Amino acid sequence: MAIPLSGIGFRLLKLFHVWLVVMTLLNVGTLSTATTTSSFVGSKTDRLALLAFKSKITHDPQGVVSSWNNSHHFCEWQGVTCGHRHRRVTVINLSSRGIVGSLSPSIGNLSFLHEFNLNNNTFQGEIPTELGNNKLVGKFPKELTSLSKLTYLVIQANNLTGGISSFIGNLTSLEVISAAKNPFGGSIPDTLGQLKNLRQLGLGGNQLSGMIPSSIYNLSFITVFSVASNQLRGSLPSSFGFKFHHLQLLQLQMNQFTGPLPLSISNFSELEQIQVEYNSFNGKITNNFGNLKKLKKIGLFRNNFGSGEPDELAFLGSLANCSNLMLLGMEVNRFRGVLPASVGNLSSHLFSFIFGRNQIYGTIPSTIGNLVNLTVLSMGNNQLTGTIATNIGNLQKLQRLSFAINHLSGKIPDSMGNLSLLNELYMANNRLEGTIPSSLGNCQNLLSLRLDQNNLSGTIPRELLRVSSLSISLNLARNHLFGSLSTEVGNLKNLGELDISEDRLSGEIPSSLGSCSSLESLYLQENSFQGSIPLQLESLRGIQNIDLSQNNLSGKIPTFLEKFSLMNLNLSFNDFEGDLPMRGVFTNASAISIAGNYRLCGGILELHLPRCTPKKSKPKMPLSHIIAITTASVLVGVTMVSFSIICWFKKRRKTQSTVSSSKESFWKVSYGNLLKATDGFSKANLIGFGSSGSVYKGLLDHDGELVVAIKVLNLQNRGATKSFLAECETLRNIRHRNLVKIITSCSSVDFQGNEFKALVYEFMPNGNLERWLHSSPEINNEQNELQRLNLLQRINIAIDVAYALDYLHHHCQTPIIHCDLKPSNILLDNDMVAHIGDFGLAKFCSEFIIPNQSSSIGVRGTIGYAAPEYGLGSEMSTYGDVYSYGILLLEMITGKRPTDSMFEEGLNIHSFAKMALPQRMMEIVDPVFLNNEKEEERAIEMAAATATNKTWEPIQVNNGDKMVECLISMVKIGVACSIDSPQDRMSSSSILHELHLVKHKLLQKRISD
Structure with a gap:
């Protein structure tokens, strides 16, 4: 905010002469490798900035700026000093020249300026925002006391220290003090109570301590009282609500206040926000908030509110009169008692109702279904019992719903499928039973779903495994789910965590799980899965944690696990056999567990497995035995030959199929593939270009035709290879529905032997936002309509x-x-x-x-x-x-x-x-x-x-x-x-x-x- 100077001349710049030296807006670095071109451009910028400053001068009795013309280089103009090497303006000193006018924002373009002195002149108007991004240091100067008509003092976000000077109380015309985010320290001076015209007091983040002086409560015109983020202590006086008759914003959060919330707060009829979070307020809230018609936000969380009395939530009923209420935050307190049915009468504008981590018991009132505009409903970490009412489905704007860590029972209502905007649904650690409703498949915006640690049974609905938006977590662990894991799980391509451990699932691990290429954590332990680890899991290149322990898995441990950057791998208590791999995670005994697999051998010494030895050939039989056995076997052999041949061919075809499948699971593309996909990188397929490269639409053959976007890097551009590596590394580590998905990359050479690098992305049919905001001349009128x-x-x-x-x-x-x-x-x-x-x-x-x-x-x-x-x-x-x-x-x-x-x-x-x-x-x-x-x-x-x-x-x-x-x-x-x-x-x-x-x-x- 700019500081109005109207009516006080420019005496204030006596203060700025001391402090503007450290303005972060002004670059005081040196120009070590400036080119002739950049110097010319910078000089032109400085000259134009000075002329713009001159244009704002209305009276120049000494003819200082009137001499600023083309007859001399600007570095020779009166009052202007330039650096010797870079010839850029470093000082403007026009002190005591009798100049009248206002300030031009173009001064902010003088990027080498480090001193700006306009002391003892008559400038009026406002200090432009271009000059207002200061990092002022030091203490309040006493010269401020001469500014008897100063109404706005705005010095927030600087580095001022030494406490808030008591002489500010002498500036009796002050209406606004905005001094937040300065490390002043000390206490709030008692003299601030003398500022009878003060309307806004902002002292947040000033490292203040001590108590609020009683004189402050005499400022009857205060509308904004903000002392957040300090170390203030003490309690609010019982008469607090009778002091500030016009208060609109009360911010006391993040301090050390104690005691109860004064009953008199109910008298703040103009109040819009109460923020007292992160303090140690305590006791029972008995306030009647019915008079606070304009109240929009109440932040009570992270205090010690609560008395243990069963009716201590009765105050919520009075909030029904607050028709503008939008946010109610009560979490992390000591509230007890039953949530009253009157919560259903709260404002129709309420979008956030948060009261988790308390000691609230009883049932969830069905009236909560009336709050149809809620986007956040958080009730976790309480002692709630009973069932979830079916009218929860009325809250169709919900984006976050938490019932986790309670004692809820009964079934999950089918009506939850109506919550199609849900991003997060948490119902873990309850006593819910029955099956997981297939209607949850309608929640196509889900990012995270946790139903773990309940008594759920039945199979995992296929519809749920089709919610492709799931990208953070799907956790169904510690229930009684049975049946197999459907191949539909392959739809969860963006999922970061899958936890279905400690259930009763069986069958083989589906090979389609390899399509979940964003997985970081896979927990399948303590089930009854059987068969081998699918080779298709080789495509899970971002996986960090795998736990397959306590199942019935068998076969060899695949060597592709060596290639993963695993933090933990638990394969214990299965029936794996053969050589244990010796690279990657298998070299870290503390990161893997293979206990209970008694047919494994080899591995590093720390694992204490037996050495793998080749099978010894059996001793030769006497010739007479061989003849006898051969004769007896002839007849059987003849009859079995055909059967053996058929089995052999079947086994060979199966092996070839498995090998082929394993090869296809890791998708590689060559320069030739991309050349063909883009029809020779034709202009017809060009959909974008820039300094880093060109983007083409392509059609790749991979399990059918796949439309992709192919970014071909311009390797002649400096840093292109670094950019390629940075993008690969970044996209390998992230996954989110609102981030572009990388499919694969290509680092090769073209047919002329030149280095070639490209990235292949999921194709976005509607192009980029630039195209939609700004029509291009080459786009015809019909397309412009789009x-x-x-x-x-x-x-x-x-x-x-x-x-x-x-x-x-x-x-x-x-x-x-x-x-x-x-x-x-x-x-x-x-x-x-x-x-x-x-x-x-x-x-x-x-x-x-x-x-x-x-x-x-x-x-x-x-x-x-x-x-x-x-x-x-x-x-x-x-x-x-x-x-x-x-x-x-x-x-x-x-x-x-x-x-x-x-x-x-x-x-x-x-x-x-x-x-x-x-x-x-x-x-x-x-x-x-x-x-x-x-x-x-x-x-x-x-x-x-x-x-x-x-x-x-x-x-x-x-x-x-x-x-x-x-x-x-x-x-x-x-x-x-x-x-x-x-x-x-x-x-x-x-x-x-x-x-x-x-x-x-x-x-x-x-x-x-």
Whole structure:
């Protein structure tokens, strides 16, 4: 936020003269290998920036800037100093020149500037955001006391120390103090209570300790009171709710507060958010929240709330009057008692109801089925009993449902198949019985399903094994399931973990399990599987944990297991025989277990197996015995010859078939295969190209014809081989429904002997997002009609990409930074589901990276999308991906590329969008939204009807108003993701939360109409 300077002149820059030296926006590094071209471009940039600064000067009594003209090089202009070697502007010193005017944002383009002194002049207006990304150090200067008319003090996200100075209490005109994320230390000064005009107080993340001074409670105009993420202690006074009459936002989370929640909080009639999570508040909550009509969010989790009284959840009934309530978080407390039926009367806007890890008992009230807009319902880790009501199927917007670790019994309702949007379903550690309903096969968005440790019986439904979206875990362990594992399991190509251990399954391990190429963990132990380990499992190249122990498996241990990077391999208590392999995991005695296989031999010494010895030939018989046996065998032999020959031929054909099958299980492609698949890499099959290479559509012969996308790398491009290896390594370690799937790769030579490298991907019929956002001249009019994405489609694509980023940053074994997020790398499948592709620049994040940590690596990414800190030499980080995502989101809403020609002289897509919030929003959005209102209405109505199982009918609505709120929300998210300060950008989880809110609002608005 810029600091308004209107009415106070520019005396404040006396302060900035001391601190602007360390602005991170300004590059103070040296230019060691600059070329003539880059020097020329940089010099031109500096000159234009100075002229833009000059254009904002309205009065120049000493003629300083009026002398800035073409008669001299800008390094010779008054007040300007350049570096001797690179001839770039390093200092601007115009102190005490009597200059009047305002600041141009173009000063932010002076990338070598390290001192900017405008002391004792008369500048007005705002400090541009381009100059506001500071890393100020030191203490509060006493000179601030002269700013008697200062109304806004915004200094968040700097490195200020030495405590919050008490003299701030003398700045009695202050209305806003935003000082979050500074390591001040010390306590909150009592003198802040003198700021009677203060409306917003933001002191989060300041390392503050001690108690809140009682004088603070005299600030009756306060609307925002935020002291989160400190070490503050003490309890809130009982009169707390009578102090801040206009309070809207209360943030006390992540401190050391104790005591009860004051009853008087119920008097905050304007309150919208209560956040007291991560403290030690305790006692029974007896508040009547009925007066808080505007309340949207209550965060109580991770405290010690609860008294052990059976009625301590009665306060939930009063929340029925909070018609705007959207989130209620109560998990990790000591709440006891029965969940009241009144929860069914909670707000129709409630989308998140979380109260896991408490001591709540009794049954789940059937009225919970009334909360039809819930997207998250978490009830795990309690003491709930009884059955799951069938009306759970009414909650058709649920994406996460947890009943895990309770005492629930009865059957899993068939109606759960209605929850088609579910991503995560957890019902492990209960007493559920009966069969797994086949209706779960309707949940085609499931990423993770856990039904382990119940009393389920019957077979594993084939329909469940057809849910190809399962990518995190399918866990059915420790039940009473029987029968064989269907070959349908091969549909789970994206699955990371399969656990069906400790059941009663039998039959052979299906060879189709080899199609689950994303498996990392396979647990089949303690069943009755028989036969040998299928050779087709050789294709599980990413597998890390295998447990096949305590079955009836036999045959030899296949040598392909040597090739896997296994962390654990348990083959114990089966009937394997023969030589134990000697490479790979078999060289690590602590990583494998082969106990109870008494016919194994060999192996490393630490396994203590007997040595393998060749079979000894039997001693020769006397000639008389041989003659007698031969004579007696002739007749039998003659009659058996035909039978033996037939058996021999059958056995040979079976062996050949097995060998052939094993060879096919590992799919290799050659240059010739790809040449044929693309019709000689013809232009007709070219679907994309760039500096890294060209992408062709191809048709490969592999168990039938398979349409694929083939990326042929341009090996003349510097770093192409490194990019190839990086992409192979990255895609080998990840799997998610919103990431492009690699099928195979080719590293060979072409028919002229030149090096050839290519990657083969799953083909995406709808191309990339770039094509859908920006029509190309060569696309004819009929195709241009297809280049229109409605608002709902754009929201869904944004959510898909956010899910993929969240997975890469937080759910991979080693976090991954994509480094090149942009529309051309977002691919759309047949159902318009988005997939992130092109991992040629991706980087594994092996340890925590400080976003401003310097790096010698060149800038990764694409101009316009790459985070600004990368240009200053900062290390790649997840914050950089979030910045790129923010730019992508703004591009999706405005329809403008970040490199559009309109963005110059300090204007960029971030500031362009930010300036339009909120009144001028419809002036900047993609004209598609304005030109196709009827199509937008129809899309929204149909989606809303689908969400409520209602027949769509056209209705009259207020055009122009229906989308504005959602567009504003999306632009706010894009702006929050693309701010300059890395630590202040939104997290991927927050992005998902906010986007689901937007989608919910869009559909719910139409439903309510």
